Amino acid sequence: MNILLLNGPNLNMLGQREPDKYGTQTLQNIVDDLSAQAKSSDATLTHFQSNAEHALIDRIHQSMGNIDAIIINPAAFTHTSVALRDALLSVNIPFIEVHLSNVHARESFRHHSYFSDVAAGVIVGLGAIGYSLALTAAINLPQSKN
Numbered sequence: 001m002n003i004l005l006l007n008g009p010n011l012n013m014l015g016q017r018e019p020d021k022y023g024t025q026t027l028q029n030i031v032d033d034l035s036a037q038a039k040s041s042d043a044t045l046t047h048f049q050s051n052a053e054h055a056l057i058d059r060i061h062q063s064m065g066n067i068d069a070i071i072i073n074p075a076a077f078t079h080t081s082v083a084l085r086d087a088l089l090s091v092n093i094p095f096i097e098v099h100l101s102n103v104h105a106r107e108s109f110r111h112h113s114y115f116s117d118v119a120a121g122v123i124v125g126l127g128a129i130g131y132s133l134a135l136t137a138a139i140n141l142p143q144s145k146n
């Protein structure tokens with residue numbers, strides 16, 4: 001089973017970026033932990049982070065036919081990007097939306113997501129462990145079993 005982890009803008013700054021909200025782990029720490037978890041479940045994890053909307057869209061398009069499930073933290077694009085939503089719908093791959101912080105307890109512009117209503121599930125506010133929970137869920141998605 002092949003899983004794609006996508007991280008959107010500014011998540012390359014994790015560890016230094018507003019640690020009170022996003023924790024002290026770097027993105028590399030998170031990806032390393034997730035890769036080890038995937039390996040122990042006989043899954044393959046591919047990671048891609050970009051600050052550019054088009055790069056994330058292109059990576060989603062490239063997933064067609066070779067990725068079983070996507071875990072995505074769209075970061076600020078969560079609240080703005082119809083294009084990224086449409087890209088996920090276009091490839092018809094189940095995806096899980098993750099946010100480190102509890103977006104519902106923050107500014108009102110963070111309360112709306114362009115992804116949640118079409119996601120297989122959403123994990124919000126649990127910090128880096130949310131990615132691990134998403135991976136467990138992704139591996140067990142009924143559509144992902146092959």
Ligand code: DQA
Pocket residue numbers: 009010011073074075076077078098099100101102103110
């Ligand atoms: C975030 C929440 C977003 O509102 C914010 O723009 C981010 C990170 C999170 O993981 O909590 O960049 O997606």
